[in-house]
Amino acid sequence: MVVREQLRKWIVAGCVGVSCIAGCKPTERFRAWKDNSNVSYFQDYVTRIEYPDVAAPLDPQLVDAPLPLAIENPSDLPTYDLTLQDAIQQALQTSEVLRNLGGSVVNAPQAQSTQLDPALSDVNPLGGVEAALAAFDAQVSSQLYWQKNDRPNNNTFIQFVPSAFRQTSGTYVNELSKRTATGASYALRTNVIYDRNNNPTRFFPSDFTGFIEAEWRQPLMRGAGTTYNRIAGPNGQIGQYNGVLIARINTDISIADFETGVVRLINDVEGAYWELYFAYRALDAIADGRESSLKTWQRVNELRRVGRKGGEPDAEGQARSNFYIFTSQLNDGLSGPNGLYAAEQRLRYIMGLPPSDGRLIKPSDEPLQAEVAFDWQSAMSDALTQRVEVRRQEWTVKRRELELIAARLNRRPRLDALTQYRWRGLGDHLIDERDPNNEFNSFSQSLLEGNYQEWQAGLEWQYNIGLRQASAAVRHAQLNLAREMALLKEQQLRISHDLSNASRQISRSYLQMQTNYNRIEADNQAVEALRQRYEGGLTDIVFLLQAQQRLATSTSDFYRSLVDYNLALRDFHREKGSLLSYNQVNLSEDALDGSAVRAAYDRGRYFTPRDNPEEVVVGGRVSNGAFDPSTVGTPSLSTPVVEAVPTPIGEE
Structure with a gap:
């Protein structure tokens, strides 16, 4: 008891000493609500918009890109010639993301194909x-x-x-x-x-x-x-x-998707290239028509000053109106949605270039004007068996077949x-x-x-009595296989129709090219004849102005049909599955690096070489071996080949 009393005294004395050292100070009340004017202990927001902290440097070529071209005269701008092969090569070199002219990469980036997709599928930690x-x-x-x-x-x-x-x-x-x-x-x-x-x-x-x-x-x-x-x-x-065969088929499907993206990219590059070619030619046709209408207007003014026939005020107004019609068309052909600068920017985008760099791209290749003939049966066979979409669906069918085998094996106890x-x-x-x-x-x-x-x-x-789940899995696998087979047949049906339509467009556009060439010849002759008759006072100026409009239209239509003919050839190769071969593009995997080769060699030393490897029995195959999509059939020129410029109908 004495010890406890002494301990209590020492504790009381210690507390008093601590209080004296600290002194007397009132305790401030802690307030966690909003009327505390000194300190805020809460946030006024829960889901405010914030900017992510990501190390993503901007491309200096995009940041420093000059003002886009709008109304500048193309003849005053520096240009550089570009071949179609160079455009395709540039697009492939800068296509870590396989672009398309639809612009879905901004709104739906997850759906965009990239060069990394096959590798991502192969090394997927869940299903690779x-x-x-x-x-x-x-x-x-x-x-x-x-x-x-x-x-x-x-x-x-x-x-x-x-x-x-x-x-x-x-x-x-x-x-x-x-x-x-x-x-x-x-x-x-x-x-x-x-x-x-x-x-x-x-x-x-x-x-x-x-x-x-x-x-x-x-x-x-x-x-x-x-x-x-x-x-x-x-x-x-x-x-x-989740077996290795299913994982490998998933990788093959990803490779097919990558090939589809490359085909789509090349298709868009070629389309943008020839559309730019047409924009140049259409602009030239409008500029020629504008120059011709300007000369006509000037001639009408001269006739009016000297008081000759043909210089009437109504004739002058019609000639002036025709000149401004051509001027309006020239402005649209230069800066309109389908004009020269817009077409050039579309080609720049699909090639991975900035929207402008102070220069103007000018196609240096001329479109093919010779008539091309295809072996129809061979083309149809290639389209139905070797097109990448068909091969992808066949891989899906093979996967469903393997799943059905595994589902049936699961019905055993x-x-x-x-x-x-x-x-x-x-x-x-x-x-x-x-x-x-x-x-x-x-x-x-x-x-x-x-x-x-x-x-x-x-x-x-x-043993699961009744095998309810296993039987449902078998039926599910059977239905999946039936569905994929039906989709494969439907794909082949649609491809046959698309190939037929592409073949029809080749014939149509080639005939249109010949017809429009004959129109140019006829309209040139009509313009010269009507100009002479107008100079002699034998005809009204309206007929001359209409002939000038027809000449500009027929010239533009000729180049439109010429470009359509080349695009029809492109479409035929795309539908046939030979677009890569048509544009001399080859898809292949990079060689293994040295470390992988050395690792394979070191591991192979522990295995006994086979004396007769051809006698080794291999189980059911999943694939038929390597396939090179760039070897799909190429077209042949018809004999005899027509001239570079189509001859008028009736003079062949």
């Missing part, structure tokens, strides 16, 4: 080839636990039985496991347990016990065989197919054969020399001597 192969990799696992137990015993006093159980123990477990392509699994385990407790009946106060165990499990029905495991994977569940073999050991010490007088002196020696061995063998059976 390497992820599927990882299920067969060797697995190493270790567990180390240390614990202290102190439990009272519910018993009366008995000799040699303590009132509480006190224990210090540790457990160390190692396992090395491996799955095989047949579905079997192998495992090698070691288990070491340290135990020290107060049980008085123990021979050693502390000991080490444990075992080495080998296990083999082989599925005999469901989950057995390389076919199932390559399709569904060793851990596949009903309706889930689960029957596994299991064997285990185990060596046990006991020792006072973990590692020590062998004591001939005490076989349990060393745990390691006791374990390795193999005096205590165990084994287990048996079968494990599991």
